Amino acid sequence: MEQPAERGHRCVPHTADVRIEAWAPTREDCVAEAVTALVETFTDTAGARPGAEREFAAPAGDDADLLVSVLDEVIFRMDTADELPLTTEVTDDGSGGLRVRWRVTGTADVELVGAVPKAVSLHELRFGPDTGGWSCAVTLDV
Template identity: 70%
Template sequence: MERRPDRGHRMIPHTADVRIEAWAPDREGCVAEAVAAMVESFADASGATADSETEHRVPPGEDPDLLVGVLDEVIFRLETEAALPLETKVRAADDGGLLVRWRTTDTDAVELVGAVPKAVSLHELRFDRDEGGWSCAVTLDV
């Protein structure tokens, strides 16, 4: 069996929606990888450059709720601002929440290659420590 890299993400087969997995040595890195996986599920941003920067604060909560809060915000900004994150940096807030900084571009600057997510499903949501650090699995409703 091939050893997975310390940090990464992938899409896994799912019947009707999109299922992503992400992993990293730390919780915040795993959240950033989940954002990258979500974006790659529907957009080819390989030639895009960031033209804006934005921040978001996720209030304290259980780890799965923090992950959903970040992914929901990405979907919200896609729908309301056409803002697509090209780079995501996440750090822990002093109060237990998360501070997220995105470098973004307009969705018109990328090629859409799949269905844009409409929501994060709570069904079979997983986000916790594992033998390699942190990992998550999320189903995205499209």
């Protein structure tokens, strides 16, 4: 994947679903970029303000499972608590898992601009180190 900046994300064309790519110098920052990319695929957060802080612990697992766990949690919280992350901070928990901190906003405080993701697909999932740090590519079922 050609990466235009040290850290970032983008949505790429995909038949019937949504595909995101993210990259960053570290595994944790790449996960945070993927969360931002997921939210940006279907919302405009320009007028939203960060509210409560939420935490999530992704249990130890391989890197792809950790990424899927975090993205699935974003979708779950959107569906059950009507909230979306505006900022994401991800750290290694020291045991192979991840600790995620979000500043969230209500789903009513953002404008929907695309199809809402229902799940993270495991098909063509990619996450790991590359020449510029870490990168991932994820398909979101809509």
